[in-house]
Amino acid sequence: MYIAANEANVASDPLTQTRQLGRYRIMRLLGEGGMSFVYLAFDPQRSSMVALKVLKPSLAANQTALRRFRREARIGCTLSHPNITRAYAFEVDPATGIYFIVMELVNGHDLQSLLDQGHRVSVARAVSIAIDIVQALAYMHGQHLIHRDVKPGNILMTTEGQAKLSDFGLVKRQHASDDQLTSCDRVFGTTHYMPWEQSVSASLVDARGDLYAVGATLYHLLTGVVPFDGNDHHEVMANKQRGLFVPARQRNPQIPASLDRIITRLLQADPSNRYASARELLAELEALGLDGAAEPMPELDRTLTSCAQPTRLDLPESMALSIMPTERPAHHANPPAYLPAFASRLNIVLCIGLVTLAASIACRVLGYT
Numbered sequence: 001m002y003i004a005a006n007e008a009n010v011a012s013d014p015l016t017q018t019r020q021l022g023r024y025r026i027m028r029l030l031g032e033g034g035m036s037f038v039y040l041a042f043d044p045q046r047s048s049m050v051a052l053k054v055l056k057p058s059l060a061a062n063q064t065a066l067r068r069f070r071r072e073a074r075i076g077c078t079l080s081h082p083n084i085t086r087a088y089a090f091e092v093d094p095a096t097g098i099y100f101i102v103m104e105l106v107n108g109h110d111l112q113s114l115l116d117q118g119h120r121v122s123v124a125r126a127v128s129i130a131i132d133i134v135q136a137l138a139y140m141h142g143q144h145l146i147h148r149d150v151k152p153g154n155i156l157m158t159t160e161g162q163a164k165l166s167d168f169g170l171v172k173r174q175h176a177s178d179d180q181l182t183s184c185d186r187v188f189g190t191t192h193y194m195p196w197e198q199s200v201s202a203s204l205v206d207a208r209g210d211l212y213a214v215g216a217t218l219y220h221l222l223t224g225v226v227p228f229d230g231n232d233h234h235e236v237m238a239n240k241q242r243g244l245f246v247p248a249r250q251r252n253p254q255i256p257a258s259l260d261r262i263i264t265r266l267l268q269a270d271p272s273n274r275y276a277s278a279r280e281l282l283a284e285l286e287a288l289g290l291d292g293a294a295e296p297m298p299e300l301d302r303t304l305t306s307c308a309q310p311t312r313l314d315l316p317e318s319m320a321l322s323i324m325p326t327e328r329p330a331h332h333a334n335p336p337a338y339l340p341a342f343a344s345r346l347n348i349v350l351c352i353g354l355v356t357l358a359a360s361i362a363c364r365v366l367g368y369t
Contacts, residue, residue: 014057015039021093021100024052035059035069035169040105050088053101060099072169073101075145083136085156085166108159110166111152111221119298121221123254124290129155130218131285132163137214138278141207144174148205150213151193152220157297174206191233192226193217196240196269199233208271211281215266215274223251227267243269258288 013029014037020026024041030051031038039052059065076087086104093100111129114121121129133155140147148170156164170188189198195212197204219227227245230236239245245267249260262284268274275281 013037015054015098018096021052021054021096021098022091024050024102026052033167033169035065043102049105051103051105053103055099057098060097066099068169069099069101072171075171076101076103076168079140079143079168081136081139083132083162083164084139085164087168106156106158106164108157111155111157111217114298115152115220115224117298118224120224120252121298123222123256123259125297126218126221127259127285127288127290128161129157129163129221130214131282133165133214133217134211134278134282134285136165137207137210138282140171141174141210141278146172146174146205146207147210147213148172148194148198149189150210150217151190152217153190155217161297172202172205191236192220192228195271196237197271199237206271207277208274211266211275211278212268212271214281215263218263219248219267222255222263223248225251241269243267256288256290259290262288 015021015026015029018026021039021041023045024043027040027042027049029037030040036056037054039054041050041052042048043050055066055069059069070090073087073090076085077089080086085106088102088104090099090101092098111121133150137147137150147165147168149167150165154165154167156166158164188202193213193216195205195209198209216227219225227248228236228239230239247260248263249255249257255263262281266274266281275284
């Protein structure tokens with residue numbers, strides 16, 4: 001989870017009076033989802049910051065929601081890949097009975113935050129992000145797991161420019177019945193990114209559904225709009241089933257024809273017309289030769305995401321300092337080139353002056369004129 005993720009409404013925060021869950025010190029609310037709140041917390045055992053995904057108290061008595069939450073934790077703890085956010089443990093606070101998942105905290109922001117501010121991502125950078133996410137999906141599909149909720153809000157960018165796939169609440173084991181765990185939602189997934197068949201039946205969804213979502217995400221990153229829109233969920237799904245959309249290259253001429261063909265194939269209504277596997281898609285993305293990993297991401301306006309720095313509370317001083325702002329004001333970020341040389345000359349002059357003054361004082365003390 002991200003320190004820079006959009007904050008939830010503090011008024012809805014169920015832990016406003018709680019600073020502790022188990023051994024973890026609650027710092028502040030980071031965000032809110034349909035089933036959970038996410039908090040920044042300090043783990044004194046690891047001497048590090050973590051993210052706590054807390055099941056909403058209103059769902060604690062819902063056995064279906066609780067089973068799904070436990071399953072998300074169990075699956076998250078088994079996944080180990082550089083492009084997947086890690087889950088460390090599932091715990092219950094003995095004092096409050098609150099269920100939570102201890103997760104990796106990644107400094108940065110999610111892609112939805114950029115899109116919400118009207119940013120586009122460069123072609124090379126978008127391809128680099130897609131490669132990271134498809135590598136994560138290839139790993140998951142190799143474990144016979146389907147993510148089912150790939151979207152910009154679940155793609156986290158580290159400060160080093162690495163993309164990580166997050167949120168495993170809708171993960172389904174391939175070829176396994178999932179009806180009991182999806183029946184509590186009338187629609188599972190996210191309307192603008194999931195394939196149309198996902199809105200029909202869980203049994204129809206396979207790895208190609210995740211690849212469809214990669215295509216919809218790529219389209220949005222490169223054009224600033226989603227490929228299929230409508231007035232409501234049903235209209236969007238009907239448009240997806242018809243498969244008619246404006247090619248990405250028509251909206252953004254900087255997109256190469258080869259990449260446009262990849263996106264178009266990913267967004268096919270018939271799963272058999274999409275890529276057969278994440279490995280096949282990965283090979284085509286890498287063959288584009290667009291290495292955008294070193295390209296800077298658009299700057300996120302922190303004032304628009306209401307992301308204040310974490311409260312220090314009673315953290316050890318070294319840890320508290322490590323999470324406070326370290327950026328200098330822009331006008332101090334790059335000092336003029338002449339300053340180091342000037343400072344060096346000034347130091348020499350001062351040293352000569354001090355030596356001369358000391359010699360003069362010594363002569364007076366000893367009686368020399």
